[in-house]
Amino acid sequence: MRCGGCAALVYGKRFLRGLGVCPDCGWHSPLTARQRLEQLLDPGSAVPVEAPEPPPDPLGFADTRPYPDRLAEARAATGLRDAVLCARGLVEGRPVVVAAMDFRFLGGSLGCAVGGLITEAARTSLREGVPLLLVTASGGARMQEGVLSLMQMARTARAMAELDEAGVLTVSLVTDPTYGGVAASFATLSDVILAEPGARLGFAGPRVIEQTTGQRLPEGFQTAEFLLANGMVDDIVPRPALRGVLGRLLALRSPAHGPRRPDGPAVLRGADRVPDRDAWEAVRLARHSGRPTTADYAGHLLDEFTELHGDRLAEDCPAVVGGPGRLAGMPVMVIGHHKGGPGLAQRQRRKFGMPTPGGYRKAARLMRLAAKLRLPVVTLIDTPGANPGPDAERGGQAVAIAENLRLMSRLPVPVVAVLTGEGGSGGALALAVADRVLVCENGVYSVISPEGCAAILWKSPQAAPTAAAALRLHARELLRLGVADGVVPEPEGGAHRDHARAAALLGDALAETLADLVPWDTARLLAARAGRFEQFGAQTGFGSQTGRRTS
Known part of the structure; x- marks a missing residue:
């Protein structure tokens, strides 16, 4: 196969063993939502999390094609109900609820179904008291659902706020690309934000920024490396290291008791x-x-x-x-x-x-x-x-x-x-x-x-x-x-x-x-x-x- 980053030819089996990362340049290939769950969760631990089906075409929207036709085509191509797949599971034996987005489904756009699934994943996390992991990939809001798509930003943000109030850990894994309403809601509200190398995140896409401002953007703008330098993400984690990092974070719990005391006095108390x-x-x-x-x-x-x-x-x-x-x-x-x-x-x-x-x-x-x-x-x-x-x-x-x-x-x-x-x-x-x-x-x-x-x-x-x-x-x-x-x-x-x-x-x-x-x-x-x-x-x-x- 040919690497999407450096264009070098890579032996396919080696590429798969490397979790879809080029061994020469480190390019991280796009993954489907199912591939994400398979790579991150312990084998056999995934249990689906479902949400009620929203209205299929709330606006009766049609551009060059009716919206229901676009939905049917995306569902046939991906095997997904919509642009996110949710599951309970384990990472290195630690329980977690995962919501993984799939860019293949209408660009991972945020619509009512996605908002409902993210909210249901958060409710499951809240109900069970286990951390929530969000794996994001999106071009932004779903235009075919109009202002109802916009409302999903507030809907998901409220669900994240409930987890904050309950003291439940939330982690985001930003993958390429994550833009618009997803970036400006649940993706950046997590306690810890990790990013894959080279992943892009921002409110407005680079073409929109350049067209609006008339300015040429600097090299690497909105990439994970840019975001880390500007204080927006906690760390850049290569795909092979993700399970280990997530396992450590998911293990964080309020201590039931203090550490074992040293055998003798360790602090001098008298002057x-x-x-x-x-x-x-x-x-x-x-x-x-x-x-x-x-x-x-x-x-x-x-x-x-x-x-x-x-x-x-x-x-x-x-x-x-x-x-x-x-x-x-x-x-x-x-x-x-x-x-x-x-x-x-x-x-x-x-x-x-x-x-x-x-x-x-x-x-x-x-x-x-x-x-x-x-x-x-x-x-x-x-x-x-x-x-x-x-x-x-x-x-x-x-x-x-x-x-x-x-x-x-x-x-x-x-x-x-x-x-x-x-x-x-x-x-x-x-x-x-x-x-x-x-x-x-x-x-x-x-x-x-x-x-x-x-x-x-x-x-x-x-x-x-x-x-x-x-x-x-x-x-x-x-x-x-x-x-x-x-x-x-x-x-x-x-x-x-x-x-x-x-x-x-x-x-x-x-x-x-x-x-x-x-x-x-x-x-x-x-x-x-x-x-x-x-x-x-x-x-x-x-x-x-x-x-x-x-x-």
Whole structure:
């Protein structure tokens, strides 16, 4: 056969073994709805989901041919009742309801029958409490059904809203192409949006855009790669890897109990147990370029970690990394700053760990998903501060930070924040409104950098060490002030000397802390979190511990 991407000749059996992916260029061939179900679901697990038959021709529509004739032809050619096929089934043993669209049926257009089938799939998912997987392929609304086709966008969006309210996971798999009313309704309302390589998604098709605007579109516009860079999809997943990724996502469930506690105390609770150190030396260690990043900790600590991308608005900020995984067997949502490692190019690409507004919006989106699925949230903080550039200001940096503070203050799941390195100002606090705040032994946390403080108050950047001491920003002082609830030990000489050991120590600290918090109900969590932050400023005198909560 000839590849539809590179036009190379491919041995047919090899092409089929590769699930319809060209072994030379990676082109993903179109699949039928039945092929989708066969590839994604465990063998023999599919059970059809049906919906009532809608009126066959609600408008009595005819263009060059009567609409009923077009329907009959599409049904004969595809063997489908309409452009979507729905089934209950299993993916790697995990239950799911799947609605897979078929572009062969009138371009996968959204009409009353498709709206009814998508809605029935969502109702089945809601009734059985199992995740919904939507596999989309569509040219848009079905013109032959007029405004009734338009109404299916609202109909399916309402069905998705019910799943949100019930805390049921929804996942979309965007395939090529997905346009119009499908893109602007259920396809982009899922909690997690995956895309096949090269898949196109948009409200208006490229020809319409060019005809309307008179502008030539850039290469790759509306492709999965474009969408990932602009924060619209969570990941691009090649077809052979889909079952594994879906299996991990479908396994996300609210934990029944916390992780197993470590054998001994893992968190230092008393300031006298934390080594005293020079404040400026603590700053230098916290900023060491070799310290583990959030991605490093996720790699060491989490099983089945799936990084999710994008703020669903404009960008995928590389300074924030996050996604679900399993910590000591318990599902959690991990979100953290990423400075980029020791290389300058890596650090530049990651914006030196200084998030844009999109980074905070991405974090907020993942926290809302954690709240919906009842997953504990772990944030790992290591940033000089929020991005100070003009683009960040135009994007609403202050608003994005403020929104996160409000969101975290009322998040109905346990939240543990860890200052793994540098905690700079509001850029750090935007991920640190938590039930428990831990600080790594060589971490720091401050309202401003020592250099900035020295330049403003001492009128000299050379006074930075003096300012660092005055700010009382290292672990021992943070614990004494009550800003931190505990200190996580580090390997001798600092976390940069032994990433695996640093991760093991952090893992024990998180397990110990979450084992305490997971059994708490929402009311207790929110009351204690409010009390935690109410105490700051309500006491006077450095080192006062009298008002520290005991909850």
